Amino acid sequence: xxxxxxxxxxxxxxxxxxxxxxxxxxxxxxxxxxxxxxxxxxxxxxxxxxxxxxxxxxxxxxxxxxxxxxxxxxxxxxxxxxxxxxxxxxxxxxxxxxxxxxxxxxxxxxxxxxxxxxxxxxxxxxxxxxxxxxxxxxxxxxxxxxxxxxxxxxxxxxxxxxxxxxxxxxxxxxxxxxxxxxxxxxxxxxxxxxxxxxxxxxxxxxxxxxxxxxxxxxxxxxxxxxxxxxxxxxxxxxxxxxxxxxxxxxxxxxxxxxxxxxxxxxxxxxxxxxxxxxxxxxxxxxxxxxxxxxxxxxxxxxxxxxxxxxxxxxxxxxxxxxxxxxxxxxxxxxxxxxxxxxxxxxxxxxxxxxxxxxxxxxxxxxxxxxxxxxxxxxxxxxxxxxxxxxxxxxxxxxxxxxxxxxxxxxxxxxxxxxxxxxxxxxxxxxxxxxxxxxxxxxxxxxxxxxxxxxxxxxxxxxxxxxxxxxxxxxxxxxxxxxxxxxxxxxxxxxxxxxxxxxxxxxxxxxxxxxxxxxxxxxxxxxxxxxxxxxxxxxxxxxxxxxxxxxxxxxxxxxxxxxxxxxxxxxxxxxxxxxxxxxxxxxxxxxxxxxx
Numbered sequence: 001x002x003x004x005x006x007x008x009x010x011x012x013x014x015x016x017x018x019x020x021x022x023x024x025x026x027x028x029x030x031x032x033x034x035x036x037x038x039x040x041x042x043x044x045x046x047x048x049x050x051x052x053x054x055x056x057x058x059x060x061x062x063x064x065x066x067x068x069x070x071x072x073x074x075x076x077x078x079x080x081x082x083x084x085x086x087x088x089x090x091x092x093x094x095x096x097x098x099x100x101x102x103x104x105x106x107x108x109x110x111x112x113x114x115x116x117x118x119x120x121x122x123x124x125x126x127x128x129x130x131x132x133x134x135x136x137x138x139x140x141x142x143x144x145x146x147x148x149x150x151x152x153x154x155x156x157x158x159x160x161x162x163x164x165x166x167x168x169x170x171x172x173x174x175x176x177x178x179x180x181x182x183x184x185x186x187x188x189x190x191x192x193x194x195x196x197x198x199x200x201x202x203x204x205x206x207x208x209x210x211x212x213x214x215x216x217x218x219x220x221x222x223x224x225x226x227x228x229x230x231x232x233x234x235x236x237x238x239x240x241x242x243x244x245x246x247x248x249x250x251x252x253x254x255x256x257x258x259x260x261x262x263x264x265x266x267x268x269x270x271x272x273x274x275x276x277x278x279x280x281x282x283x284x285x286x287x288x289x290x291x292x293x294x295x296x297x298x299x300x301x302x303x304x305x306x307x308x309x310x311x312x313x314x315x316x317x318x319x320x321x322x323x324x325x326x327x328x329x330x331x332x333x334x335x336x337x338x339x340x341x342x343x344x345x346x347x348x349x350x351x352x353x354x355x356x357x358x359x360x361x362x363x364x365x366x367x368x369x370x371x372x373x374x375x376x377x378x379x380x381x382x383x384x385x386x387x388x389x390x391x392x393x394x395x396x397x398x399x400x401x402x403x404x405x406x407x408x409x410x411x412x413x414x415x416x417x418x419x420x421x422x423x424x425x426x427x428x429x430x431x432x433x434x435x436x437x438x439x440x441x442x443x444x445x446x447x448x449x450x451x452x453x454x455x456x457x458x459x460x461x462x463x464x465x466x467x468x469x470x471x472x473x474x475x476x477x478x479x480x481x482x483x484x485x486x487x488x489x490x491x492x493x494x495x496x497x498x499x500x501x502x503x504x505x506x507x508x509x510x511x512x513x514x515x516x517x518x519x520x521x522x523x524x525x526x527x528x529x530x531x532x533x534x535x536x537x538x539x540x541x542x543x544x545x546x547x548x549x550x551x552x553x554x555x556x557x558x559x560x561x562x563x564x565x566x567x568x569x570x571x572x573x574x575x576x577x578x579x580x581x582x583x584x585x586x587x588x589x590x591x592x593x594x595x
Contacts, residue, residue, distance in 0.1 A: 047212050087099075096337030138210065372386075445567075485576065490572075
C-alpha cells in the first residue's frame with residue numbers, strides 16, 4: 001500500500017499516529033479488563049445499486065455469491081433505508097444523524113459538505129484506538145477540513161467528488177496529494193484496502209470501502225461485460241416504467257465486478273484469520289440509477305418511494321449475529337454509527353443527539369424491535385415510515401407490508417392519514433427551520449493541508465464560459481472567448497501564507513499566448529499560456545452505453561508562480577487579460593501548494 005513515509009507526513013499526521021498509538025494501548029487494556037477483543041470493522045458501500053441488484057434479494061440474471069455470503073453467514077436486513085441520493089446517505093452513515101441537520105443539501109458546489117462540528121464514525125473509532133482508512137468515493141467535501149483525512153480517516157485513497165469521469169487509471173487523491181490510479185477503480189480501491197488490512201492485522205481497524213459503481217459512466221472491464229452482455233435478462237422493471245436493457249446489463253456487470261472484489265476482501269479475512277473477529281457489512285447509498293428489476297418497488301434513485309431508498313443491507317459478525325437470519329425491523333443508515341460502536345464496546349461521546357439507534361439487540365435476537373418512525377427528505381420531497389406504513393408529501397398512504405409496490409393508496413383511512421400527515425408535517429417544518437442551506441465558502445490554505453484543490457466543479461462561470469456538462473462533479477470549463485468572461489470561487493483563506501499555484505488546462509496551438517490573471521483582494525498573479533496542449537475528449541472508448549456525464553481530457557499541469565494569500569473570506573477570480581487567439585483555454589483545476 002502507498003502509505004506516505006514519516007518524513008513526508010505533516011504535523012497533524014504525526015499527532016494522529018501518536019494519539020492513535022496511545023489509544024490502541026488504552027483500548028486493548030480496557031478490552032482485556034472487560035474480556036473483549038475489539039473487533040475490526042469493514043463497511044462496504046456501493047453507489048447507485050438497488051435492492052434488486054443482488055442474487056440474494058431475488059435477481060436471477062446475475063450472481064453475487066460473495067456479497068450474498070455476508071448475509072448467509074450473518075443477517076439480511078430487509079427494511080433498511082437510506083437517502084434518495086449519494087451525499088446525504090454518506091453523511092448519515094458517517095454521523096448517525098439525518099443529513100438535513102448538518103448542512104448537506106446538494107450533491108455538489110459545497111452543498112455536499114457536512115458541518116464541521118459533526119463528529120464522524122471514523123473519529124469515534126479513532127478515539128477508541130482504531131486504525132482508520134477510507135478508500136473510494138467520499139462525496140462529503142474535498143478541501144480541508146472537509147477532506148476525509150480531517151474527518152477521522154488516517155489513510156485515504158480515492159476521489160472526493162460525487163462522480164468521476166474515468167474509471168481506468170484516472171487522477172486520484174492519496175492523503176491530499178494528486179496521484180494516478182492503477183487500473184479499474186473498483187479493483188484499485190480493493191487493492192489498497194487489502195494492503196491496509198495486511199498492514200494493520202495486529203491492531204483493531206475501521207475500514208470504509210466506498211465503491212463508485214454501478215454509478216455512471218457505465219464502464220466495466222471486458223471480463224465482466226462480455227459475460228453479461230451475452231445473457232438474457234430473466235427479470236425486468238415493472239409495467240409502470242420503461243427499461244434500457246443495455247444499461248441494465250452494464251449495471252449488472254458492474255455489480256458482478258463489485259462481488260468479485262468483495263470476495264477478495266472475504267478471502268483475505270479468512271487467510272489472515274481475522275474473519276472471526278471482524279464485523280463486515282454491505283449496503284448501497286440509494287436506489288438504482290435506472291429502471292430495472294427491483295422487486296416491484298416503486299421509484300428509483302432520487303425518489304423517496306421504496307425503490308429510491310430501500311437498500312440491500314447485509315452484516316456478518318461470527319459468534320455474535322446468528323447465521324442466515326432475515327431481520328425486518330425498520331432500520332437505516334443513521335443506525336450504523338450507534339450499532340457498530342455498540343458491538344465494538346465503544347461509548348459514543350458526542351455533543352449532538354443521534355437520530356439513529358443501536359440495532360445490536362435486534363441483530364443478536366436478544367430483543368424485539370421498538371416502534372419507531374423513519375423519515376426521508378430530499379429537495380422538498382418527504383416521507384415518513386413506520387414498520388407498516390409509508391406516508392409521502394404527495395398525500396399518498398401505503399401499507400408497505402401488504403403493498404410494497406405502492407399500488408394501492410389508502411388515504412381514505414382518515415384517522416391514520418391524519419396521524420401520519422401530522423408527523424411528517426411537524427418533522428419537515430422542524431428540519432427546514434434547522435437546515436443550513438447558506439452557501440459556504442470553500443476553504444483554502446487550511447493549516448493541516450499541504451495543498452488545496454479548487455476545481456472547475458466548485459467555480460462559478462461568468463459571461464460566455466460554459467461547463468462541459470450540466471453535472472458539475474467531474475466537469476471542466478470551456479468556451480472561454482471574451483475578456484469579460486471569468487471564473488470565481490467564494491473562498492475562505494484559513495491561514496495567511498505564500499502559495500505556489502498550479503494550473504490544469506488544455507489549449508490548441510492556434511490559441512496559445514493568452515494571459516490569465518488569478519486574483520483575490522489586492523493580490524494577483526499573471527501567467528501566459530505559451531505551450532499548446534490539445535488532447536481529445538475521451539471516456540467514450542470505455543463506455544458500454546452513452547453517458548449522461550461529461551467526457552474527460554488529460555489536462556496539462558503548469559506552475560503559474562506564487563501568490564500571497566491573506567487570511568479571511570474573499571472572491572478568488574480567474575480571468576483573461578488578453579486573448580490573441582479564438583479562445584483562452586479549457587480549464588479543469590487550480591492547486592494551491594503551501595510554501
